[in-house]
Amino acid sequence: MALLLRDPFWTSRWTARRTDAVLAIVVIGFLTLLLVSVFRSPRPYVREGARRTACRNCLRQISIACNMYADENRGRFPGSLQQLYPAFTDNPRIFSCASSPSDYGDFAKGKVTERSSSYVLVPGLRSGMPAEFILAYDQSPENHQGNGRNVLHLDGSVEWLKMSPGSPEEAVFQKRLAEQTEKVKAWKPPAPAAGGTKPEGQP
Numbered sequence: 001m002a003l004l005l006r007d008p009f010w011t012s013r014w015t016a017r018r019t020d021a022v023l024a025i026v027v028i029g030f031l032t033l034l035l036v037s038v039f040r041s042p043r044p045y046v047r048e049g050a051r052r053t054a055c056r057n058c059l060r061q062i063s064i065a066c067n068m069y070a071d072e073n074r075g076r077f078p079g080s081l082q083q084l085y086p087a088f089t090d091n092p093r094i095f096s097c098a099s100s101p102s103d104y105g106d107f108a109k110g111k112v113t114e115r116s117s118s119y120v121l122v123p124g125l126r127s128g129m130p131a132e133f134i135l136a137y138d139q140s141p142e143n144h145q146g147n148g149r150n151v152l153h154l155d156g157s158v159e160w161l162k163m164s165p166g167s168p169e170e171a172v173f174q175k176r177l178a179e180q181t182e183k184v185k186a187w188k189p190p191a192p193a194a195g196g197t198k199p200e201g202q203p
Helices: 001-005 008-040 044-071 166-186
Strands: 119-121 136-137 148-153 158-162
Touching: 008 119, 008 136, 044 119, 044 148, 136 166, 158 166
Parallel strands: none
Antiparallel strands: 119 136, 136 148, 148 158
16 A cells, blocks of 8 residues: 555545645535525515515504594594694604604604605595505605605505605606695595584585
8 A cells, every 4th residue: 555655646636636626625615605696695675675665564663643633623634744743653663764764753742844754645634535646655766776666545454655755657657646735635535424413524
C-alpha cells in the first residue's frame, strides 16, 4: 500500500478524487443555502398580499365603527374618520394601511391631518342608501406599490380595484366617486308604507 501511495499515478488520482469530493460538498452546501434562502425569505408579492389582506381588515373595522356611529345618529354616517375615535373605536391603528402606514397616533393627540390616515372617508352617506355606494378607500393606489386600491362599500364589503396613479382605471374610479356625490345629493329616503314607521335614517 505504501508503494502504491508513492507511485505518482496513484497519488495524482487520489488527490483528484479528494478535490472532486471537496468541490461536490461545497457545491451541494451552496445549493442548499440558496434553496433555504429562497423558500424561507418572504417574497415581495407574498408580503404585499398579506398587507393587502390586513388593509381589507382595517376597512371592515372602519365599517363596523361607522355603523355604530350611524345607529346613534339617526342613520347618518360620520363625515370624517376623526368622529369615530375614541367613541366608536379605541384602536387608531385601523386608520393605517399596512402597505402605507400613516401617523395614526395623531388621533389620540387630537391633531388629525391627511397623513393621519391611509384612508379617505366619503361624507354625506346615510343608512338606506344603495349598498354599492363607496364608504371609504385607500388614499392612493401608491398605498399598494401602485397596483390598486381597496374600496369599502356601504354594505361592509371590500373590493380590490386594479389601477395605478394616472391610469385610465384611476380616472374611471374618480368619475365613479363624482357620480356618487351627485347621487348622494339627489337621494331621498323611500316613503314609508301606509301606517308604517319611517325608514331607518329618515328624520
